[in-house]
Structures are given as C-alpha cells and as structure tokens.
Amino acid sequence: MAEKSVPTRTVTGRALAVLDTFDAKHRRQSLASIARRAELPLTTVHRLVHELENQNALVRGSDGDYEIGSKIWRLGLLASVHSELREVALPYMEDVYQLHNDAVQIAVLDGLRCLIVERIAGSRTLEVISKPGSRLALHATGVGKVLLAHGDAELQKAVLNSLDRFTEQTITDPGILETQLKTIKVQGFAKTQEELAEGAVSIAVPLRGKGGNVIAALGIVAPSDGRDLGKLVPVMQVTGAALSRKLVEAGLGDAARLQAGS
Amino acid sequence: MAEKSVPTRTVTGRALAVLDTFDAKHRRQSLASIARRAELPLTTVHRLVHELENQNALVRGSDGDYEIGSKIWRLGLLASVHSELREVALPYMEDVYQLHNDAVQIAVLDGLRCLIVERIAGSRTLEVISKPGSRLALHATGVGKVLLAHGDAELQKAVLNSLDRFTEQTITDPGILETQLKTIKVQGFAKTQEELAEGAVSIAVPLRGKGGNVIAALGIVAPSDGRDLGKLVPVMQVTGAALSRKLVEAGLGDAARLQAGS
DNA sequence: TCAGAAACTTCCATCACATGAAACTTTAGT
C-alpha cells in the first residue's frame, strides 16, 4: 500500500526518493534540505542530485537551490492523466462551472489519497486547497469519498484505520464513514460539509470506465453560504454519466492507466 | 553538451535513459520497445521498469504497455517552466492571439533545441508541429533563432555545425545563418519563411530577464497566405517588452531557473 | 572584523547491489 517511507535499498528508489522530496510546499530546496527530507546521507544525496542535474531532471538556480527540471516536466506532459483525461473532461467541467461559478474538479485514486487531475475555478474562489497535482485525504473530500466508496476492501480498510481530523466536521469514526460509503455507492453521489476546510461544501459523482468500473470522480466545491447544493446532484449525475461515456469512447476506460497506487 | 546518447555508466543515468525513451510519438511502449530505444539489455530494463512502476513513475496498462505515471506527472507540475512562466505569460499570449488568431508560443533553450513551454492556437491551425513539451530545431524556428542569436558562442558553434534540412527553405549554410543571427540581435526580432514546415511563417522576439539577459522567446506562427507578418513586429516587440518586465517582477528573471541544458 | 557553524564538496577503501547471460514461461502469429 506504499505511503510508508519504505527506505528503498535500490539506487533507483533513492533517486526517486530525492525527487519525491519536492512538493508544492518545497518547490525549491537546498541540498541539505533534500537530504533531510529524503532521510539519506548528505554525501549520497549530493551525488544523486548531481547526476539528476546533469540529466536535466533537476535544475540548480543561481542561489544554489534545486528544483524540478525540464526533463521531468516534459515527461510529465506525456502522462495520460494529464493530456488525455484533461482533454476529454475539460468541456464538461466547463459546463458545470458555468452554472454557478463554483470550483469544479476531477480526481483519481493515488495510493491512499485522491489526486486532483484538473480543476476549474474563478479567481475569487475561497482558499485554494486543491489544485492540479494536489493529493487530498479520501475521507474528507467529495471526490475522495466517491473513490473510496467504490474502492476495494483493502483500500477501505487502510483508510478507515487512520482518519485524520481537519475540521470540527471531519468524520473520524470508521463506523460512521463506512455507513456513509455504502449510501454513496447506492445513491451514486457523495457530499461533504466543511469536513476538509471550514466554509466549503462539496458534491461529487463517480466517473465510470469500461465495464462500469469507477476510474475517477467529478466534484464541485462551493462556499457554504446556505445555498442548497443538493439541487445540483441531478446535474452532476447527468454530466458524470455523459463524461463517463466519452471517456470509454476515448479509450480511457481502463482504470489501470489512470489510477496510480496499488 | 549532451544530445549524444552517452551510454551512462551510472544506475541513475540508466533509469533516466529508460524514461527518456518516452516522447510524444512513444507515449505507450512495451518492455522490448523501451529496451531497444534505450539501448540497454532487456533484463536490465526489465528490472528498472519494475522499480519505476512500483514508485508510480511508470504505470502499466492492462495490455502490458508502459506509460509515464502519476509521480512524474505530479513532479512535472512543480517545474517553474510550467507553473510560473505559464501563469505570468498566458494573459499576454492571449492578447496576441486575439489579433489574428495565429498560433502564439513561448520557448526556452533546452540543450541544442528550443523547448516549447506554452502555446495557444485555434483548433483550425495548420499542422501542429509544436505543442507544449516539444523540442524543435533552433535554426528553423522563429523562437529558436532568437534564442540562438542571444546564446553564447559555444552554443552557436555547436548548432551551426549541424544544420538539418527540413524544407526547401531551411537555412543550412552556417555563414548565412550567422549573418542572420547578428541582424536578429540588432533588430530585436527573428522571422522564418517555411523553414521548418511548408506553408508556415513566423515572427519571434526575445523575453529578457534580470540584467537584460534573454531567457525565453515569444513567437507567432501563421500560414503563409501572403499576409504581411512584418506588420506585427511592433506589436510583438511591445508585448515582449511588457512581458519581460512582468517576468522580472515575478522573480523569473533568472535564466538558470528557466533554461535547461548547458 | 572575526569566530563558529552550517552548507557544500572532494576523496577513497569497502562491499552491497546492479548486472546481463542463460534458461524458462507466456503470448502472438500462421
């Protein structure tokens, strides 16, 4: 189930561990910072980083800090989560966005979290917790709950055993969440009420691929201003179904190609 | 100076060589294909690929083919060529695009080629030779000529010594190109006339960072339908200058952070 | 201005881990 910082004993693993120290909060790092975060000896990191730099996997700024280089960027654009799903889904997301200008997003499963693949939002949207590339908790987001509800037993078990709290409303009781998941599976949509961040509510529906497997989730996030998001459920479900059909047509119905973790 | 398929003697190098076999033309590959293209023994590739798959750097589709995975994608989004340059430049590119709906693009230097960072184009634009992530020849594109004209002597020498021909009009004479480069540097813009592809002409101007260093190029590509692109030169220069100022403000004026290979 | 620390770099003796040939299994093609 990954997620553990398995102290890989292979060189490739170490190299990836080095790259993995980079995230939205650490886009530029010093050598020492990389070493600390990767939990590897400074000398080893020093060598690896140099190698990665020579190959343009990392770039070194004039201040000595490293950041992700053009090679990784170029390769990343080839991922089908990026170009394909994005291309097919954007028009549909745009439609939903037009309704009330609420943030619209699509997510896939990535290990024990959900990975935001694409997102449309106005500039005046609340706090931006999620943007493409973010990985959020499965139990506190609409899209996450949908993916979790349709996930296998192993995944559910792993997630239910470690429910982090984010707000007053976050569901941390495995029993309650389990019941919700069952409802979500039956009703075909999930909702959250300020469970990840105060003032934000969401609705999400599954996107299905070949054979009806859930391969992604489509969600809408809005400020909790008393408006009844429930009214949007039918629209979301219709859009979700239409998009699902398109995804299968486009040959993206294969979960293995979109999803990530085991 | 890279570019050569230096058969790296390091593990990290081999792993990157494996990843490097993926490009727009080879987004999904079998194990054997990867091995052939990386020029590595099948067994070795087999092991590396497995490792990369475990770390989600690669994903294996149900048909056995591999493709770039979510980890690389996620990391790629952190590259500043992507998020920062893109974010700052898009509004300006949009403005230029509105003029005649010609394709607009921004490129940076990447080794001996120019790397297309962002591109706006209508759906009815000619053939799409370039899209984000593409690497084109420096001597046959507008943006490439700009970057080359402002590049250092070492770069110019390397490029001038291997001028591939793409069309009837491609400049393959080092002397002629060298003269053009000098003119470009003085006049502040470059143009091409069907030098990379028949039927396409382009204009490009430099984008300058801190201290006036050229860090990228802004270009426009149009069908060669008799229209006089020359009239657009002033607009491009003004836009380029404005965008340059914004880039410096945004702290992106540091060439080392944008450019890639030496 | 200087001392001390932290970040970075170089060196190299040791051995862990990558290597790839060979043999075997599975999948496609006719």
Place this chain on the structure above:
DNA sequence: ACTAAAGTTTCATGTGATGGAAGTTTCTGA
C-alpha cells in the same frame, strides 16, 4: 500445432554505489 517474439526468473560476478572523514566555502551574529 509450430515458431517466433515478448516477457520473466535466476544467479555468479565485479562494477559502481556507498558514506565516513576531512577539506572548502558560505552564512550568521556579535
């Protein structure tokens, strides 16, 4: 059914990764 190609597993060998130690450079603060 037969053949070829793709994919997988195994393992003896030694190459190239390792990381402690020591040296250099760059910060920090007084």
